[in-house]
Amino acid sequence: MVQPVADGIQTKRTTIYDLAxxxxxxASAVSAVLNGNWKKRRISEKLAERIRRIADEQGYAVNMQASALRRERSRIVGMIVPMYDNRYFGSIVEKFEQMARDRGLFPIITCTQRDPDLEVQAARAMLSYQVEFIVATGATDPDHISDICRAAGIRSFNLDLPGTKAPSVLSDNFGGARTLTRQVLQRNRDRFARNEPLVFVGGRAVDNTAERIRGFRAAHADMEIAVREDCIIACGYAAQKAEQALTHLYQTVPDHPHGMFVNSTISLEGVLRWIKKEQPDLLQTAAIGCFDFDPLVDLLSENILMVKQDVPTMLDALWRIIAENNTTHEVVEIPPVAAVS
Amino acid sequence: MVQPVADGIQTKRTTIYDLAxxxxxxASAVSAVLNGNWKKRRISEKLAERIRRIADEQGYAVNMQASALRRERSRIVGMIVPMYDNRYFGSIVEKFEQMARDRGLFPIITCTQRDPDLEVQAARAMLSYQVEFIVATGATDPDHISDICRAAGIRSFNLDLPGTKAPSVLSDNFGGARTLTRQVLQRNRDRFARNEPLVFVGGRAVDNTAERIRGFRAAHADMEIAVREDCIIACGYAAQKAEQALTHLYQTVPDHPHGMFVNSTISLEGVLRWIKKEQPDLLQTAAIGCFDFDPLVDLLSENILMVKQDVPTMLDALWRIIAENNTTHEVVEIPPVAAVS
DNA sequence: TCGGCTTGTGCCATCGATTGTGCATTGATG
DNA sequence: CATCAATGCACAATCGATGGCACAAGCCGA
Structure with missing residues (x-):
């Protein structure tokens, strides 16, 4: 079983048969010792010790493919994420990975570029690798992913954006947007003597954006300011879309307001590009709110208020639901940490 | 073989035996048809079509665990990344995933928090899952990962930080730092009438930071400005470290310069926090350079110059080396795109 | 009509780890 | 000394997909 060695590189991996x-x-003794249930099999401490030593010397690592096949349990868990272009998803992924590892699971994460086809393709690939469940984060079509998972008999969960066919954990988009909008309106009134509504930019009308717009409206009502219906622009998240939308708005709606509610940091990027090009002093004359947090923005600008979604609490809730194992499709809403700046 | 169905969820996955x-x-006919080499086995078009239809109806997905075990080829490729707290690593991961998928490979990526132990643990886990190679990105100890991979007989590659035991692809740190430093020195001279050296903040002396410091020195020499040796502070990348370092510098070195070379966006975060707290008008009186690019910083500040590392070209080079399959441990240096702002 | 060739399929061993089962020892007890 | 339980371990089947090989059926020319 021991294989030829060429240039210090083994051409074949060590197996339990080699160790045996x-x-x-x-081999069965080796297996039992190395995966920890050797006491159940009444293997002597002496033999166990010898096996452990030899495994160590040989730098043995289990073949998880074989293990998973036999156990019918892969210990792999999957997460689908839209993009890595912002701190929010970045911190979700970092935390998810860590929490999976803490539970003895192996996380595989894939970003799908907000592309529904890629999402489906990624989910199918994960199923082929026998993931134990899939978390669909900010998916464009969460229910489709749930369907695919259900057909394969594995569970799925939604994070950041809700679906109707799996449990969902998301921010309190209504509450967060309401608070943020109120703070921006207030600052525009106090600091810039602007008693006008905000422009709403970014996001997709079909997803959490609807709830945020509801919060946006509620805040305007709270402050007794009339919402400008023609200035609510759910143009998608991409920076360029936001930039184009504002260019268009300023060209076609002459009496538009100036403050803004921007629906993500990536949309904010487009907004700032537009500001730099077309309204370079806007940030000195109006406040902007951004639903999502970026520390660099926070440190560089006085007049951009942000809400920070509570990633640790969201992921705690997610893993609690995963552990619970019941079949209700509950929706858990986590309040954002706070609006800052 | 067909399993009981409960609540619309199959308790057991469909296999090729079920389809057969x-x-x-x-089963062998099913296998041959579904993995595309049915012509070699002279299976009739009629049977192939029937099998494909049934597989489709059943929503069949191969068990990659079984397939990989038998083929002795997992089609999994691994990448290790420090953190997701910046756009640089984010874009590396996005691009790597896409390029792996384009090649029919399944990427698994894990972030290891700049923790050497986690890096090793992650590499071992990937080896257990039989990855075909590992790319160690920005690893704190690339050679250790190379050793582990070599012992298992699989290849490894270094990205962003070089190692001596595997091929490496990285930015031209010397050239990039030299250009950036020169631009910042120039701007300090032109715009702020400061003819003084820069403070260097962030990074670890053992890694690419050494080359950047070399470029930093060269630029000072180019401009005939003497480097302040007591103001070169490779305090690590963490934001807090940078913040503390500057606090300490301003307390203990009274005649320090004011412009800065900051070694990453995450260090920049600490620098900006410190600026906001202790020197709120610094950005109006001196220019800062940052080795790494963040579009939001670019849009929000006039006086922060940045270099953007050329991720697409780096990854093209990486995959070329992966495809080449030769054993030299070459180091490929890719010039950054440009300094901007 | 018979051997030889092509075509189309099925059988079975195999990948490496796991685990139910069974079989020797050993020591204790009557 | 016989009996029995406890102890320590090995054997072999199994997970699902794959691919070498054998084999049957059909066809052709001699």
Missing amino acids: ALAGTS | ALAGTS
């Missing part, structure tokens, strides 16, 4: 031969015992 | 039974044929 080296230790003068059987 | 449904199609009235053998």
Whole structure:
């Protein structure tokens, strides 16, 4: 079983059979010792120790493919994420990975560029690798992913954007948007003597944006300011879309307001590009709100208020639901941490 | 073989044996048809079509665990990344995933928090899942990862930070730092009438930071400005470290310069926090350079110049080396795109 | 009509790890 | 000394997909 060695590189990996031969015992003993249930199999401490030593010397690592096949349990868990272009998804991924590892699971994460086809393709690939469940984060079509998972008999969960066919954990978009909008309106009134509504930019009308717009409206009502219906622009998240939308707005709606509610940091990028090009002093004459947090923005600008979604609490809730294992499709809403700046 | 169904969820996945039974044929025919080499096995178009239809109806997905075990080829490729707290690593991961998928490979990526132990643990886990190679990006100890991979007989590659035991692709840190430093020195001279050296903040002396410091020195020499050796502070990348370092510098070195070379966007975060707290008008009286690019910073500040590392070209080079399959441990240096702002 | 060739399929061993089962020892007890 | 339980371990089947090989059926020319 021991293989030829070329240039210090083994052409073949060490298996439990190799270790068994080296230790003068059987593969089943090796397996039992190395995966920890050797006491159940009444293997002597002496043999266990010898096997462990030899495994160590050989730098043995289980073949998880074989293990998973036999156990019918892969210990792999999957997460689908839209993009890595912002701190929000970045921190979700970092935390998810860590929490998976803490539970002895192996996380595989893939970003799908907000592309529904890629999402489906990624989910199918994960199923082929026998993931134990899939978390669809900010998916464009969460229910489709749930359907695919259900057909394969594995669970799925939604994060950041809700679906109707799996449990969902998301921010309190209504509350967060309401608070943020109120703070921006207030600052425009106090600091810039602007008693006008805000422009709403970014996001897709079909997803959490609807709830945020509801919060946006509620805040205007709270402050007794009339919402400008023609200035609510759910143009998608991409920076360029936001930039174009504002260019268009300023060309076609002469009496538009100046403050803004921007629906993500990536949309904010487009907004800032537009500001730099077309309204370079806007940030000195009006406040902007951004639903999502970026520390660099926070440190560089006085007049951009942000809400920070509470990633740790969201992921705690997610893993609690994963552990619970019941079949209700509950929706858990987590309040954002706070609006800052 | 067909399993009981509960609540619309199959408790057991469909296998090629199930499909074979449904199609009235053998598992080997199903396998051959579904993985595309049915022509070699002279399976009739008619049977192939029937099998494909049934597989489709059943929503069949191969068990990659079984397939990989048998083929002795997982089609999984691994990448290790420090953190997701900046756009640079984010774009590396996005691009790597896409390029892996384009090649029919399944990427698994894990972030290791700049923790050497986690890096090793992650590499071992990937090896257990039989990855075909590992790319260590910005690793704190690339050679250790190379050693582990070599012991398992699989290839490894270094990205962003070089190692001596595997091919490496990285930015031209010397050239990039030299250009950036020169531009910042120039701007300090032109715009702020400061003819003084820069403070260097962030990074670890053992890694690419050394080359950047070399470029930093060269630029000072180019401009005939003496480097302040007591103001070169490779305090690590973490934001807090940079913040503390500057606090300490301003307390203990009274005649320090004011412009800065900051070694990453995450260090910049600490620098900006410190500026906001302790020197709120610094950005109006001195220019800062940052080795790494963040579009939001670019749009919000006039006086922060940045270099953008050329991720697409770096990854093209990486995959070229991966495809080449030769054993030299070459180091490829890619010039950054440009300094902007 | 018979051997030889092509075509189309099925059988079975195999990948490496896991686990139910069974079989020797050993020591204790009557 | 016989009996029995406890102890320590090995054997072999199994997970699902793959691919070498054998084999049957059909066809052709001699």
